[in-house]
Amino acid sequence: MSIEVISILVLFISFFALLLLKVPVAYSIGISTTLSLLLNIDRLPGITTIAQRMITGIDSFALLAIPFFVLAGEIMKRGGIANRLINFAKSIVASLPGGLAYVNVLASMLFGAISGSAIAATSAIGSIMTDRMEEEGYPRSFSASVNITSSTTGLLIPPSNILIVYALASGGSASVAALFIAGYVPGILLGLALMGYIAYVAIKKDFLKGERAPLRDIWNYFKKAFFSLLLLVVVVGGIVMGIFTATEASVIAVLYAAVLALAYKNISVKDFPDVLLASAKTTAVVMFLICTSMAMSWLFSFESIPALMSDFLLNQFSNPFVIFFIINIILLIVGTFMDITPAVLIFTPIFLPVVMELGMDPVHFGIVMVLNLCIGLCTPPVGTILFVGSGVANISVSEVIKPLIPFLVIMIIVLMMVCYIPEISMFLPRLFDL
Structure with a gap:
């Protein structure tokens, strides 16, 4: 040997x-x-x-975006933004069967996208929505399952720290701007798919409908959430239009979030040392x-492992669909015991040459990989979001597993769609010539 x-x-x-x-x-x-x-x-x-x-x-200018986006997310988490997004989402969909569950998904999508953190979305939205849903007859385990799975959409909808990490791991094959714009449709598709299953459960179990909000109330809630939502337009729009880079956008996000949080009066200047300390701890772990x-x-x-893996897969299997399926299975297994950041950094150099040899765009593969590993965040034994979501809901992980399984199946179906239908993730990058 x-x-x-x-x-x-x-x-x-x-x-x-x-x-x-x-x-x-x-x-x-x-x-x-x-x-x-x-x-x-x-x-x-x-x-x-x-x-x-x-x-x-870590000697990379692009990585500077991570601590700034982490800081922006921490400011938003404490700045009263979650409540405004929840109220706006509730005014839109609460009157539908299972309305509060839709609110949970929609608020998680919005907050996760704005903060760039699935954990922040899980804790901020879950801590508010679980009790509200329980008051209207939803089991806490079901509410936690909705919160856990919907929070992952924030890792696809930009700005997303993990997409920045993938851009680094790809060695420049995929730009941050292209990855950001590519994540929109898969992220929204995942959210809609989860809502579709919620609709089925709501009708089957006859969950309560909320009251239909008058247009005046919807408009008022929208105005209160407007500047929070505007951050997405400012950050992503500026990157796509070439006004600033992803790193510069992260600094703008911090300044914007700080001004917004101070204007909402949910935090004061004296609270910022604690915010900076919490952000520094998170950044240190990630870095x-x-x-x-x-x-x-x-x-x-x-050790030439990427070349060995590429030769093995290409020599053993001639069908690209089979190779993509095998890679997805490996990543699903990896995601169950490894956090998403090291998984992306370790396995991107191994699998990216293989899929590029088969004609898959590196941007497309990045979205597939992140979506795949998002499923691992929701599964034991290492699922970070699973444990955060269960803790926020004050229930054990074992109580969440059974109602969580159908949601995980939905996520896997969406993963297969995104993997085998490239247009889902590549339509917008091609439209904007990224």
Whole structure:
């Protein structure tokens, strides 16, 4: 057995063993990468190389957008924006069967898109909507399932931090602007698909309808939510029109959110140190994950793993549809035990060359990959959003699993549609020539 094969085996066996021992993902990635490299080169240059690759991995101007979008999301979370979006959504759809569940989905889509964070949407919207839905007869487990799955739409609808991470991992093959505009239709499609299942359940179980809001109230709620919604237009519109880059847009988002939150008087200037501290903690976790994941991605190239994977898949399977299906299955499995950020950074260099060889656009694959890994965020044992959503609803994870399964099936159906119908994600980028 060659040293290259042994190195690859050590990498994956040590990585999964550390995960099973509940070592944090970032440390598992860093330790397994170091052990594997030390089989090829001496200790001092090996450790130096890993440290160097971790630093150069985050030496990217585009990555500056992440801490600023995290900060903007934290300001919005505390700035009273969630309530305004919920009230606006409720005025539109609450009169339909299962109306409050629609409100949950629509508010999660809006807040997730504005904040760029699925976790922020899960906690902000779930903490408000679960109690409201329970008062009108919805089981807390069903409300939590709606909240958990709908929050993932914010990772597709821009601005989205994970799409920025994918742009970095693609090595420039996919631009942030193209990924942002490509995420709109799949994100909205996912939200509508979840609403379709909610409609079926609402009619079957005869959930209560809310009162139809008069047009005057809808207009008033819209005016109150207008400046929150305008952020999407400012950020994404500015990027698509070439007025500013994604990184510059993130700074504008922070300034806009800060002015808006102060104007709403939900937070004051003295609250900003706590906001900055919370954002810094989140950013540190994300950046450390990116550091170690980029080191592992470099090791993959060093060991020629992407080329080996490409040759294997292309030699074993001749049908592109079968290869895409296999890649989706692998990513679905990966998503159940790995967080979305390291998964994107580690597996993009492995699978992107394969799908590009088969003619798939890297922007299209980015949307497919993110949507795929969003499903993993909602599943045990590592599903971050699953645990946040259950915690916010004050129920155990085991109580959520059964009502969650149909929603996960809906998400998988949408994933297959987005994967095999490229126009769903590529229509808008081609329209704007991105």
